[in-house]
Amino acid sequence: MTEGRAESTCAPARGTRPANRRQLVVLAAADLFYRRGYAKVGMGEVAEAVGIGPSALYRHFRGKQDLLGTVVGEAMGVMTDELAVAAPDDIARRLAVLGLEHRHVGVLWQREARHLDADRLAELRAATERIGARLAELLARRRPELTADEAALLAWCALAVTTSVSFHRLAPPEPGFTALLTELVTETIDAPIALPAAANPNRVRALATRSRREAVLAEATRLFARRGFAGVSMDDIGASVGIAGPSLYNHFAAKTEILSAVMYRGDEWLWMDMNRVFAAATDAEDGLRRLVDSYVRFVLEQPDLIQLLLSETAHLPESDRKRARSTQHSYIAEWMHLATRVHPEWDPVTARVRVQAAQTIANDVALIPRLRARAGIDAALRVLLTRLLGLRG
Known part of the structure; x- marks a missing residue:
């Protein structure tokens, strides 16, 4: 339940204008939002992290909320692209690599997404649903015996394992860390689960305390x-x-x-x-x-x-x-x-x-x-x- 280490970012020399300035801003914002929390980070601090003035930041982003949406959205975009070309037998390693390359996303999505406006949040939730659906499709091809509900559950659980590294500070040496995370995703997607056909009845809260x-x-x-x-x-x-x-x-x-x-x-x-x-x-x-x-x-x-x-x-x-x-x-x-x-x-x-x-x-x-x-x-x-x-x- 704890937040993990963030990747360090290196600011370019002040006064320079690197071609990848926008990406440097995204990386710096991801690091700061991850380590300190969205509410405690100002746009000026993000600008300082990449060696530019705050006004230059607004040439790329409308504001802090737009920047947060971009940080999360770009990571989801990378995962979408990776899964689009994935095969059933390489799901686990692809997810492990993505999880470690975008280690901040789990914390930011879980903790900070509520700061986004309704439209951007809906857009990112839709992107998440598409990722889950694509992964479920790959799992159904990997394991034809699964029902649609079982494949969907394992897809979301595999994504949970992938983002779990966002919640701790450990950084075991490579290639061991990627291998361990790959093993855990594999254990998840190959788990022998069975879901009954019937749904649980809706739970109704019948009683409440008088206190x-x-x-x-x-x-x-x-x-x-x-x-x-x-x-x-x-x-x-x-x-x-x-x-x-x-x-x-x-x-x-x-x-x-x-x-x-x-x-x-x-x-x-x-x-x-x-x-x-x-x-x-x-x-x-x-x-x-x-x-x-x-x-x-x-x-x-x-x-x-x-x-x-x-x-x-x-x-x-x-x-x-x-x-x-x-x-x-x-x-x-x-x-x-x-x-x-x-x-x-x-x-x-x-x-x-x-x-x-x-x-x-x-x-x-x-x-x-x-x-x-x-x-x-x-x-x-x-x-x-x-x-x-x-x-x-």
């Missing part, structure tokens, strides 16, 4: 997940609960306090589930399997919390932000510890890459409503995650 504080937390979680912390006001939360915005201050001193309470709850939920797993497990392998079951259940039941844990940590007050990131690092470290007990031949880097890939599959599926609601999705996710963690049977 006003709990209602505030529930509605704030939903709104923050859909619109982002910065896009939601106290009045919005109050209206959703059915009270005036100022009345919220009877329960929380500030909007950041609501976010902190929600994030703390999500982190503690994961740790409580992990403690139950450890108490029941008979050995490390059994513990890892139970941990997969627990995590799959959590992400499918609490997709809004997953969205916040992935994308809104930066909005927490500094002390809470440090605590949240430390807690998330420690949680992943427990997965790694179990994985290396089951596989003593794995070094910590291999374990982390595999754990991050497994968790990213679960997270991404949970955040796509049509996949999350699919009958049999929990069993399919368990198969996929256990394969990436080296478990069979």
